[in-house]
Amino acid sequence: MTATYEIRLAGHLDDHWAATLGDLDLARLDDGTTTLTGPVVDQARLHGVLARVRDLGASLLTLRLVESPARPPLTRTLRTERLTLRPGTAADAEATWAYRRLDTVAAWLTEHPTDLEAYRSTFTDPERLAATVVVERDGTLVGDLMLRVEDAWAQSEVADRARRRQAELGWVLDPAYTGRGYATEAVRALLAHCFTDLGVRRVVATCFLANTTSWRLMERVGMRREGHAVADSLHRSGQWLDTVTYALLAPSE
Ligand SMILES: CC(C)(COP(=O)(O)OP(=O)(O)OC[C@H]1O[C@@H](n2cnc3c(N)ncnc32)[C@H](O)[C@@H]1OP(=O)(O)O)[C@@H](O)C(=O)NCCC(=O)NCCS
Structure with a gap:
């Protein structure tokens, strides 16, 4: 690239x-x-x-x-039984801000945005948009996902073969739409897209161990716990928290 x-x-x-x-x-x-x-x-x-x-x-x-030329995170719009997944655009800043600024949501995320204009400028950063997928239900934005395709670790002689073979996923739903299986449905579609369309061979996701809803989602979509780091991440509450890493290999691997 x-x-x-x-x-x-x-x-x-x-x-x-x-x-x-x-x-x-x-x-x-x-x-x-x-x-x-x-x-x-x-x-x-x-x-x-x-x-x-x-x-x-x-x-x-x-x-x-x-x-750095930003390429869209999806090569096409994905449709599931109830949802549409499409690349995020600058126009989605306000709709995602509406739930990302909430205490209960931001508690588990890297940023707790408190100012819409500052949030807009972070959200519309080309690198961030290139990793953002939004989830719609009947035309209403109900959540957003992160899809970051990256190079897998490799020894230098074979590094070419590891380019863009791994992806990291993340997810946030508007709390008004949790508890209905939307995240499960959206993440399953994203995993299938990674493996069938993007040439990705391994997908990873990480969360605080205390974020039970997030790692239960990882387990629902078939990811396996591969790592548990003890008190490695500082939460804004001042506490050092455990994190867990999950991964899933493509069915062909
Ligand atoms: C993580 C998060 C996306 C998970 O949302 P969620 O609603 O639990 O996940 P789903 O949309 O897949 O819904 C699953 C729930 O709906 C229920 N459900 C209802 N219909 C369902 C269906 N058709 N399919 C699957 N589950 C269904 C499930 O039983 C489950 O409920 P339970 O946890 O009480 O058993 C959400 O909690 C969130 O946005 N959290 C804040 C941000 C965050 O923590 N992000 C991750 C940072 S690492």
Whole structure:
């Protein structure tokens, strides 16, 4: 996947180095530094550029990801017996804020948003939207899911084969719609999409051990408890809580 990086070097480089460094845009700045900016197709190419910078004897000051193309979390809209799952959009910020700001919901989540505009700006971050799936029942948004496809851990010689083979899921329902099996139905559809359409071979999910409704959902959809970390995560109450990790392999594995 092509991403745009900005490489900042100490000192001023001559123009002809831009081609040597992989046709990046070169700019000499007034503060005495040089930036090289441009698309880098993959991590191997980025490492190649950095190796050439080192060979030049130039000092690398910063490396920054300027733009990462966001791809939608789903390759198509998913329909189940009662629900529709579609990629989240900026227009879903207010509907998700309505339940994510509630104490009972936020108690289990990383963020407890208290200001709509701040929440909107986090929710509409392209990386966040690229991992957000919303769940609708008869056209009403009833919850949202996280689907983050990632590289599985691999040794370097075989890293190519581990790219985008794993996914992490997360879930939140509006409390007005819990207790009816909607999360189970939505997560089952998402698991099937991961395994049949996205080429994912393993799906993981994590929650506080105290969040019984969440890990019971993991067990309902067939995930198995693979890890239990003791007092590893700090809750905003000030308590260090246990977390559990669940996973499921594709039926073909
Ligand atoms: C985690 C969360 C999504 C689970 O919601 P949920 O309502 O328990 O899950 P489901 O929608 O699958 O519903 C299951 C419940 O409905 C019942 N149910 C009714 N009809 C059902 C059906 N057709 N199929 C399955 N279950 C059904 C089940 O018996 C179960 O109830 P029970 O827990 O009393 O046994 C929800 O509690 C939530 O949003 N919590 C706050 C945010 C959060 O904690 N997110 C996870 C962070 S890690």
